[in-house]
Amino acid sequence: MNLFWSHTLWYLILGLATLTQVIYTLYHSKDRLRTFAFYLSLVGLPLYFETFILIFLDAYAYFPKIIQNPKIDPYNDVLAGNLFSQFGVASSALLLAVRRKPFYWNVIVSFIYAMVEVLFEFLGIYRHHWWKTWMTFIALFLFFVISKWMYAHLTRGVGSIYFYGYLILGMFPICTILFFWGVLDLFGYMRFTTTLFPDHPRISRYGLYLTFTLVNYILVLWGYFQKHWIWKIVTLVSVGTLIYLGYRGHLLLFWEGAFVPIGIIVIFWMYFSVWILDTLYRGRQQEL
Template sequence: MYDPIFWSNTIWYILLGISTIIELVVVLIKAKNYRRVIIAFYLTITGIVLVFETILLFFLKAYVYYPMILKNPPRPFDDVLAGNLFSQSSVGASALLVVVLNLKSYWFIIFGLIYGLIEELFLRLGIYRHNWYETWMTVMGIPLFFWVVKKMYIKAMQGIGPVFYYGYIFFALYTCNVITLVWGLFMLFRLQDFNTSLISDPEVSRLYGVLGHFFLLSGSVMLIYFLRLKWIWKTLVLIVLYIIYYIGYKLNIILIREGWFVLVSTIAICWTYLSVLIIDNFYSGIPDDKH
């Protein structure tokens, strides 16, 4: 059946997603024997750009996306978030492509101009709207972001110091936890959500719940994992996590579908621990000739 909304809005975001996949495939082919590091690094830089986007989208109300991808989301703003995810995943993939292929610095500017043209196209099509933001900010911001990513990539290949290493893991967890688990699985499938009436702005109220959830789980799990705590201390931390989770649930800060508390909380904790384990393992896979 012909869907005019799909062909006027959604198709453009899908094309952006396809270009992202192509870029990632090219990068992984080029990466050869250090693909695991590249995957972990992509999660890290995507987490960084999404954190920055969180500030622009939620707090500063810079712009709005209209992908019309989610037909019946838990909240209308979830469709805006879907558009944002397509956009920022693309930016992260382009940055990764540039640094892995070791392209000259002028490519930073070329990609800035390309994303500026894409932004203007989306504006003309009415599938994206500026509030106070302007396209020149993207054109200027992309080269700066690519420069930062290149510095981070060189550092990752040469060996990351302990403090920065935890930062790389933390931002990668933002992608794995907030985007993939909390929003992509729990919230969109209506298993878990967060209170929207804690403050006057319902979407920011919801965001505070998401961020509190993320900091609690990620901080606790990274503590357990990297300090190599004895099993009795690990067990104690896990019990405290369940207690805090349950208190948040009973206070209606965390909204969980009836009868799903144990399963949802357990999946959240296990997913976070497994994410730390995998990301740490991937970052440790740098070949000797890359050190």
């Protein structure tokens, strides 16, 4: 309980601020479905960035003290803290873009998050390794600028290639975070091996995460938008083959005896994620 008040509570406050910004933006949006889809894409952008600087480059660490199960890798708690951070900055990016806030608001909000970072570090619930607060300010400022650019292109209509990019970004929170990590990984149904690079187990695990998801997302997206059924079948077989090869090569570790049903569910969820995003984005054509 002490950890809740000293650590977890601050992350929950950040989560409440995130929820408030998203609800406020959706309330003032002309097309709430597409706005929410855009938010999911915005979440994916910093998550891909943080995959490199947090996991591969060990820039900093979060300590929300949410995942405390001794049977689960304690690094998952760091990842949970990261989610509060990235969903938070994405909610601000959404508000700034959709509400068309003036340029100086990018500076103000970036500064606020930098100060929140300073506060979290002071409280001992976040720690820099080599990262600096001024880097956070610059990174967020650029993120807010890019978000407004993405929103402007979305309202004017994006071409197929750009649209696929929005979908791949949106699949990170829906598929990678919610399903692969939040369900399969944390509950032990399917995990990636840590032995590919024995001296770097974290890079092994999450490097496979990134490679597996990106390759399969691209395949699934390609198959989803094909008009001829034969290419859809080819895509399903290709994704299933990759999962099987990962299983046989001991890169993917499944709950004993559950390879087939979990593999089928994985394929279904990836297609379902694309369908959700495509439906949200294309539901209405008027401006957000």
